[in-house]
Amino acid sequence: MIKEKTKLFRKKVLINSAKILIGFAILSVGCESKSHYDGPLSPEESVKTFEFAEDLKAEIFATEPNVIDPVAMEFDEQGNAYVVGMLDAYKPDSVKGKGRIVMLKDLNGDGRADTSIVFADSLREATSILPWQGGLIVTAAPNILYFKDTDGDGRADSKEVLFTGFFNKNEEAQISNLRFGIDNWIYANNNGQAGEITFNRVPGARKLLMQGADFRFRLDRNQFELTTGTGQYGLALDDWGHRFFTQNSLHIQQAVIPRRYLERNPFLPASAKKAIVNISDHDPLMFQKTPAPYWRAERTNRRNKQFKENHLDRVEYEKDHFTAATGATLYDGDALPKEYYSNVFTGDGSGSLVHRDILSNSDTAPFFVARRPEQEKNKEFLASTDTWVRPVNFTVGPNGDFYMIDMYRQHIETPMSIPEDLQVGMDFNAGNRYGRIYRIVPKNAPAYKKVSVDLRSTKSSDLVASLSHQNRWWRLQAQRLLLERQDKTVIPAVRDLFNKSEDPRFRLHAIYVLEGMNALDAEIVKKAMKDPSAGVRENAAMLSERYPQCLPQLKEMTTDSSIRVAFQATLSLGEFNEQSVTAVLANVLEKHGQSAWFRTAVLSSSAGASVDLLKNLSQKSSFFNSTAPWKFQFLNDFATVVGARNQKAQIIALLETISQSAKAKSWQPTVVKGLTTGLEVSKGSDASVKESLKNIEAEVDVNTAKAVQDLKAVLL
Amino acid sequence: MRNKEYSRRKFISKCIGSSSIFMAGGALIFSSCDSNKSNPADKKQTSATNFCDDLSNVSKSELEKRKTFAYVDRSPLPDRSCGNCALFVPKTDNQSCGECMLFKGPVRAAGHCIQWASKEQP
Numbered sequence: 001m002i003k004e005k006t007k008l009f010r011k012k013v014l015i016n017s018a019k020i021l022i023g024f025a026i027l028s029v030g031c032e033s034k035s036h037y038d039g040p041l042s043p044e045e046s047v048k049t050f051e052f053a054e055d056l057k058a059e060i061f062a063t064e065p066n067v068i069d070p071v072a073m074e075f076d077e078q079g080n081a082y083v084v085g086m087l088d089a090y091k092p093d094s095v096k097g098k099g100r101i102v103m104l105k106d107l108n109g110d111g112r113a114d115t116s117i118v119f120a121d122s123l124r125e126a127t128s129i130l131p132w133q134g135g136l137i138v139t140a141a142p143n144i145l146y147f148k149d150t151d152g153d154g155r156a157d158s159k160e161v162l163f164t165g166f167f168n169k170n171e172e173a174q175i176s177n178l179r180f181g182i183d184n185w186i187y188a189n190n191n192g193q194a195g196e197i198t199f200n201r202v203p204g205a206r207k208l209l210m211q212g213a214d215f216r217f218r219l220d221r222n223q224f225e226l227t228t229g230t231g232q233y234g235l236a237l238d239d240w241g242h243r244f245f246t247q248n249s250l251h252i253q254q255a256v257i258p259r260r261y262l263e264r265n266p267f268l269p270a271s272a273k274k275a276i277v278n279i280s281d282h283d284p285l286m287f288q289k290t291p292a293p294y295w296r297a298e299r300t301n302r303r304n305k306q307f308k309e310n311h312l313d314r315v316e317y318e319k320d321h322f323t324a325a326t327g328a329t330l331y332d333g334d335a336l337p338k339e340y341y342s343n344v345f346t347g348d349g350s351g352s353l354v355h356r357d358i359l360s361n362s363d364t365a366p367f368f369v370a371r372r373p374e375q376e377k378n379k380e381f382l383a384s385t386d387t388w389v390r391p392v393n394f395t396v397g398p399n400g401d402f403y404m405i406d407m408y409r410q411h412i413e414t415p416m417s418i419p420e421d422l423q424v425g426m427d428f429n430a431g432n433r434y435g436r437i438y439r440i441v442p443k444n445a446p447a448y449k450k451v452s453v454d455l456r457s458t459k460s461s462d463l464v465a466s467l468s469h470q471n472r473w474w475r476l477q478a479q480r481l482l483l484e485r486q487d488k489t490v491i492p493a494v495r496d497l498f499n500k501s502e503d504p505r506f507r508l509h510a511i512y513v514l515e516g517m518n519a520l521d522a523e524i525v526k527k528a529m530k531d532p533s534a535g536v537r538e539n540a541a542m543l544s545e546r547y548p549q550c551l552p553q554l555k556e557m558t559t560d561s562s563i564r565v566a567f568q569a570t571l572s573l574g575e576f577n578e579q580s581v582t583a584v585l586a587n588v589l590e591k592h593g594q595s596a597w598f599r600t601a602v603l604s605s606s607a608g609a610s611v612d613l614l615k616n617l618s619q620k621s622s623f624f625n626s627t628a629p630w631k632f633q634f635l636n637d638f639a640t641v642v643g644a645r646n647q648k649a650q651i652i653a654l655l656e657t658i659s660q661s662a663k664a665k666s667w668q669p670t671v672v673k674g675l676t677t678g679l680e681v682s683k684g685s686d687a688s689v690k691e692s693l694k695n696i697e698a699e700v701d702v703n704t705a706k707a708v709q710d711l712k713a714v715l716l
Numbered sequence: 717m718r719n720k721e722y723s724r725r726k727f728i729s730k731c732i733g734s735s736s737i738f739m740a741g742g743a744l745i746f747s748s749c750d751s752n753k754s755n756p757a758d759k760k761q762t763s764a765t766n767f768c769d770d771l772s773n774v775s776k777s778e779l780e781k782r783k784t785f786a787y788v789d790r791s792p793l794p795d796r797s798c799g800n801c802a803l804f805v806p807k808t809d810n811q812s813c814g815e816c817m818l819f820k821g822p823v824r825a826a827g828h829c830i831q832w833a834s835k836e837q838p
Contacts, residue, residue, distance in 0.1 A: 169784045173830040191830060192793065193786055212792025230793065232830075249802075249833045273794045284834070303803075303817055310805050314835055323833070416781055417818055417831060 036294035036425065037410055040388050043436050046408070049386040050438075051289060053356075053376045056336075058438040059448070061403060062104055062113040067435040070405045075397045076131040077477050079453030080104075082119060084126050084138075085435065086407075089171050090415060090428050099123035101136065101147070103154055111439070111448030117154035120147045125171045127233070130178035130186060131477075132219060133484050134456070139175045139188060141168035142195070161200055163217070163224065166210065167193030172414055175215065177235035177245075180480050182508060183539070184516045185216045187237065189245060192230030199224050213259060214245075220483055220516065226263075228255035228275045233392070234328030236344045238359070239472065239505045240535030242368070244279070244328055244344055251286075251325035251346045252357055252370045254279045256597060257604075261571045265604045267644035267678065272600045272637045279370045280357070284321045288351035289383040292318035293411070295422040296350070302419070324350040324412065327393035327405070332472035335400030335441060344370065345381065345402070347391030349412040354391050354404060356381035361534075366567035366597050382440075388431065399451045400471040401439045408434040460487040464494055467509045468501060475509050483516040491519045498524060504533030511539065522547040529553050534562035541568045545575040555584045559591070566592070567601060574605020581607040586616035590623060594630045599637065609641045611653045624663040635667055636674040643678020646685065648715045651675060655708055672700045672707050689714055767822050768813035774821035781819040782829070791828030799825035802833040
C-alpha cells in the first residue's frame, strides 16, 4: 500500500515537474526578451563605434560616475561646465525627484573631467539650465527655478521659484531648452503644453495660458509672455535671432511669425494663424547604423498590420526615419572648420546618430531651408553602431569645441507608448549608472589646451571687446553680463562698435547691448535699417516699432531685396495705425500676396484688416482684374475677420466697396461667405442671426444680390 | 511516523500542484506577450453618434494615459491634429473621431496630443 502510494507520489512529482519545465520553456521562448538587447560598452569602446562623415573625431570629456543621464550642459562665465542629469527620466512617480546638476572639474587639465560637485539635487525632471547673475536658471516642470551658490562652496544654497504652472505630466514634452537670445529675451520650449503660468517676482501679473505656445521672459525687466511654438526638446537660435526647434518626427522647424503679431488681431481665422514651418527639404530619412530594437520592430509590424486592416494607405518604418529627433543646437564656435558655423545639429536618440543641417536663405519664402551637406546626402554627420548611444543634446564651450551629450541608456522611450507585452524583458533602468559627454574636434586638431575664463571679474570695457569674439559663446556671455551689470560707462564704446565694426554679427550685439541699457535711439535704429546685412536690417525693422520717426524708412523696407526683411517690415508696419500704412500694406499684398505668410502679416494688423485696405486694393487695377486662388483666400479671410469683429458700419462699408466696381462684384460671394463665417463665431450674434446667416450662405451662390441685401437686413 | 511521512508527501504534492497551476497561470499571463488583444469591454461602443464622447468603457489607466500624453479634443495648432497624425485610425462611419494606437477610447480628428507624428505614405 505504502509502495503504491510512493509510486503514485513519484508519478505525480514527475508529471508536475514536467509541467513546470514546460512552463519555464514557454516563458523563456515566448517572453524572455533580455537577449533581444545588447549590453553597454565602456566609454573607450563606445567612442570607437562612432563613424563620422568627415575628418572629425570625438574625445571623451566626461563619463559616469561624474555625469549620469546627462541631458544638457552649459558653461558659465567662469568657464565652469554645469551638467543637468535627468536621473528620474522614464521613472514612475514614486521615484521622481532624483535629478541633479553637477559642476565638472578637470583638475589635471587634460581635457577630461575628473571630478564633479553637486550644485543642486532632488530635482524633478530638470531639463535645462542657463547662467544668470552668478547662478543658474533651471527648467524643472512645473517650475522655472533660480539656484545660486552664495558661499562659494560649489553647492547652491539659495533657491527661488521664478515661474510655476507648466505642464508636468510627460518628461518628453515639458518646459526646457533655456536659451539667451540676441534680443535679450530668454527663450524656452514648452511643446505647446497647457498651463497657467504665474511669475513670483510679479505677484499681481495676469496668468499666462500656455496652450499652443512656447515661452520667453526677461528677468532684467520682469517681463514674460507666450512665444511662437511648439518646440519639444532642442532649440537653436542663430546669429540673427531666428528660432529653430525639434519635435520627434520633425527634426527641424522654424518659428516664422512671432506670436505677438498674431495676438494683436484676435479675429484671425485658423487658416491664417500658421506660424511655424517644417524647413527640412529631406524628410523623413535618416541613416542609422544600428538595427531597430526588438520592441520597435514588433510594434511597427503590428501598426502596419492595423493600417492594412483598416484600409489605410499608410506605413510606418521601424528604422531610418526620424522618430526621436532631439537637441537641435546651432554650432557657433570657432574650433571646427568655418563651413560648420551656423549649421544645426540634431540627435536622434532612437537611431544613435547626429544629423547636420545647413541653413540656406530662400528667395521666395520668409524662412530658411534646411539641407543636407553634399557629403552627407546618404550618411549622417555621426552614426554609432552602439545601440546605447543616445545623443540628446549639444553645446559649445569657451574653447569653441562642439560637445555631444549622450544619455547612454539601453532604452529611450516613454514606456507608456510601448505595448505592455513588449515591455516584458525591457529594463528601463538599464542606463541608470551611465552618461557620456564627448568633445568633437577635427582629426588633426592640436592637443587639448584649457582655456582660462574669468568673465565675472573682467572689466566692463573688456566685456565690450568680447562682443567681437569669433566664438559666439564669448559674445553672448559678454552681452548677458553687460545686461546684468547695467554699467552705463561702456555706452560710448558700444556705440563705437556699432558704428565701426565690419562684422554685422558684432554690430547686432552692440545694438542689443544698447537696447538692454535703454541706450538705443532712433538714429542708431535708422542707421541699422540701412545696414548692408539683412540680419541687422531685419532686427532694426523690429526695433523701429518703438520709434515713430522711423516709419517712413520702415515703409520703404517693405520692398527690401531680402524677402525676410520685407516680411519683418510688413509685420512691424502693422504696429502703426497711421492712415498711410494701409496703402503700403496694399502694395505688399499685391507684390507678395501669393505667400500665405505675407497675407497673415498684413491681416494680423489693424490697418491690414481695415476696410480701407480693400478700398486701396479696389482702386488698383491689378488686384480685382484677375482672379487667383490666393486672392479668394485672402478676401475670404479678410471678410471673416471683419465679420468676427462684428462692427456693422465696417461690414456695410465692406459690402459697398465690393459692390462699387463691376470687376469687384464678381468677388461678392467670397466676401459674403467670409462675413457670414466671421459673424457666426462672433459673440455679438444671437441664435436668430445665426439662423439667418445659414440661409444667406445657402443662397449666396445662387442669388448673390439677394444674399447681400439679406445680410444688410440682418445687420440693420 | 507514517502519518508524518504522508503529511510531508501531501504537503510537497500540494505545493507542486499549486506551483504548476501558478506556472500555468503565469504562462497564460505571459502568453499575452505575443498578442495585442484588448479587453472586449474596451471595444464596446454604445452607438456611432455618441462614440466620440463615450469614455464609460475606458479603464482608469487608459484615461490616465491620455492625460499623460496631454490629449485635448481641439488642437491648439492650426495644421496639426489627430486627423493628420500617423497614429490615428479613423472610424469609417464617423470621420470626426476614431481611435489612437497609443491609448484606448475615442479621440477626435480635431484633437491633439504630444505624440503627434507626421504621416508617411508607402
